[in-house]
Amino acid sequence: MTADLLRLARYWGYRIATAESCTGGMVAAALTDVAGSSEMFDRGFVTYSNQAKTEMLGVSPALLAEFGAVSEAVAAAMAEGALRHSQADLAVSTTGIAGPGGSEFKPEGRVCFGLAVKGKPVVVETVEFGALGRDRVRMAARDHALAILLRAMAVRLTQSGG
Template identity: 70%
Template structure:
């Protein structure tokens, strides 16, 4: 589904979207707002690159960050729920990951965690291993995956 189609679908359902991004640094919000007229669907985006920003802007628990690390489904879930709680959106998607270069044996480069929160539905999360494709490719693939999650939620 194209971004324009995704926005049209959300518009037809009367839903507003928020984003909570870490490793993509606002790329998802930019993709959504590249479409003219997105302002009636895209409510806001949070770029929470640091752990402090995740806590301050989205209400992510410091204990969750300590226990699971920033690149985890637990943190992605709290990011998505925080984006809903701190906006007037009905649907929020969160992205946190390791775009590279680097990573570790435990959390390799290319690992990205996503969460989707929607009013009245359970929050869902997933982890995708994009692999060490390079920073730009991981970030781009993460945006595409987040758009796919939004599209699925609207179906």
């Protein structure tokens, strides 16, 4: 999947950025595991703490206080911030509860994703992976973020009639 994603990014001339919390850089690592990815991958932000989200991505402290780090609002702000603070054309974000634990309102396995594409509204979604265990939630979130990027590229291909 990652090689296909990067091939499409090369085809469209897109550069990618990541803004990661619960995945801790796993999405960026997957992208950079492919030789030649530096042509398509601009940078990754690992913003595990709220302070890092604010300092590196410009996420509003008020937004974090109102919705919490694990929210679609923060996922959107993270993706937008990654675009603003990079040379990328699209950015994906991850923020969630990998576990162990969670709460009644934010259970283990909940991950919010954001996709920001230059010139388009940000798209967000929340996936409930369930209490799979920390490693498996993080891997599932990584794979889902890559799939979001791949879908964004495929949509562009379909819209162009290619």
